[in-house]
Amino acid sequence: MEHNFLHKFSLHIEGLTEPVTFETFHELEDISEVTDAIAKYIARQEDDFLPLGATSAVRASKVLRVTHVSFSKA
Numbered sequence: 001m002e003h004n005f006l007h008k009f010s011l012h013i014e015g016l017t018e019p020v021t022f023e024t025f026h027e028l029e030d031i032s033e034v035t036d037a038i039a040k041y042i043a044r045q046e047d048d049f050l051p052l053g054a055t056s057a058v059r060a061s062k063v064l065r066v067t068h069v070s071f072s073k074a
Helices: 031-044
Strands: 005-013 020-026 049-051 057-059 063-073
Touching (some): 020 031
Antiparallel strands (some): 005 020, 049 057
C-alpha cells in the first residue's frame, strides 16, 4: 500500500474556539473515501490521544467534526 497523497483536515475540537489542522498520508485521492476512513479512525481511538504534529495531541473523543481541506500528491 503506497500512500501517494497528503490530505489535510480541519478538526473541530470541543473546548477550542479555532479548528486544528491534521495531515495524513493515504493511498487514495478520493476525498469522500479518505474523509470516511479518517473519521472512522478517529472514532476508533475512543479515549486515546490523536497526535497533531510533533508537539501536541488531543483526546480523540473530543473531536466534534472532521472537514477535508485539501490534498496534494506526495
